[in-house]
Amino acid sequence: MQRRQFLCTAAASAVVSSAPGLAMAQDATRPLRIVVPFPPGGSTDMVPRNMQDVLPKLLGGQPVVIENRAGAGGSIGMAEVARATDGVTFGIATLSTQGVNPAVYKKLPYDAINDFVGVTEIVKAPGVLVINPAQIPVKNFAEFVAYLKANPGKVSFATPGNGTIAHMWGAQFLKSTGTQMTHIPYKGAGPAINDVLGGQVPVYFDQVASSLPHIKSGKVKALAVSWRERLDVLPDVPTYAEAGHPDLNDPSWFGLVAPKNTPPAQVERVQKAIVAALKDPAVKQRMASQGLYVSGTSSADFTKQIANEVAKMKKVAAVAQIHLD
Template sequence: MKTLIRTLAAALALAAGFGGNAMAADDYPTKPIRMVVPFPPGGSIDMVARLLGQKLSDELRQPVIVDNRPGASGNIGMDLVAKSPKDGYTLVMAPFSLATNAHLFQKLPFDPLKDLAPIIRVADQPNVLIVNTNKVAAKTLPELVTYLKANPGKLSFGTSGIGNPQDLSARIFMSATGTDMVNVAYKGGAPALADLVGGHVDLMFETSPTAVPYVKSGKLKALAVTSDKRLPSLPDVPTVAEAGIPNFKAVYWMGLLAPGGTPPAIVQKLNAASQKVLSAPDVQKQLTEISLYPAGGSAAEFGAFIRSESEFYAKLIKDLNIPQQ
């Protein structure tokens, strides 16, 4: 009889737990949501997080507050979210380094494929090769390659950390051209850009949303874009492939995730709200205007995409002999 009572009690508790989760998902959200950005303010991922956060606030009828937690190629912010309560109130706008860091760091404090729950792929972005014209005399990409081959190790490039888009694009470029440059890593794209404008580094493969305004203002010069087609915002700037390096393409992504184990109903609610926001013509226009390609899709599709990206970059990082940190 005691065994039967314990069994019935356990069953009732389990049922109550499922009901509680369902009820929580139905009521969600009932308080502000924190969206962690694992880079400093001012970069492209921060720009997109603030746009999406503002629109999600309207859609979910709760404030979505952006919280910048930079450092360690995004690992500090992503780890914070991975260890947060699994209730949908702490999210992360993660960069594509979510798929690369496991192959770049000897040990991570979290498992990128298990400890974070994919919600939606938000946008894709190419990089723009930009130079400080006071430090770099080359006016075209072929001229830059010629100079680099004659002066190995003389020019420096800024990045937001090893394995991030700026870093990988530069490494792929050096491998494709047989050139060598000095890598200067920063905590984010914004401080790297500031030093590029100031002449402390010579060039960058910077993300398109933050690079384009500097090019249009005349502060920096664009030599090429890393996508397979020209950017509408920079129609006169060739792709790297057009400029003489065939089959070169480097397009990166960012996406929204929750702590692993977040109830599927909450993930689905966030996915549906985000999909609605990303499908809105005004949001698509704003993303396109800052040289991003709106993405979208289901949580399952985003999860499968992250796994495939992880496999792809594991091979690329090995082929490029990028040392682990």
């Protein structure tokens, strides 16, 4: 009887220890800290908050705390993550923080490749080209390109700032279409989109997640999206590939990284919890409604992806001569 009880207990323990969140139980005594390197309310902030209600369950009851550490294009928050040694601090990585910043800044307070280990790509975030229809009298992408060629250098495009992903997208667009526009950098996405809505600047390169409400209201018009197919939330808007520019079709992305010294077992534990959260129907629906498409890659694949993005963005920055120090 005692032997049978022991075997049952051992079997139960094996099941429990293999469940996400219950390996490394000592970490469940402290909250899992997710640093968002941008202000509240933006696309980057949406991503972890869409999962915040389900993650504690998947982490064996461990609380999840989301902290915004904005500034310097995401550099302040990512540097804080890189320095963390507590084993429970993770960071939301973006194409800007782990691809663009290393390409346009010679000096960063973190090394996008060597200071982190990738945990998982959480979502892909299609980009979108939008115009203020009251300022630019065109109906579609082809007419817009023709309009720019007829008015070289007379049209401006807004971005959240020099060296942002929107700036890189704008530079790629100009090269691909052989057109000219004047870049107007702002200090953040909020002021940029506000001036586009107000008619001060007629063109904006953005992520679907943050521009979608304005597109739906008709305040801006979407001309193309960077995605493999038309989006469910914007079924009438063609992809860049459909418009004849497949080189512009790469979306942005958001993922999770950990400091390089984080124990591999902890990285694996959190990766499994995130992937499980992304399979939750409510989470998937929230993401999709915001123009975000769930991913859930392995740690190894995401780590490799970051290195590839740095190399790619360095080429774009070199061609467009975008260097900020």
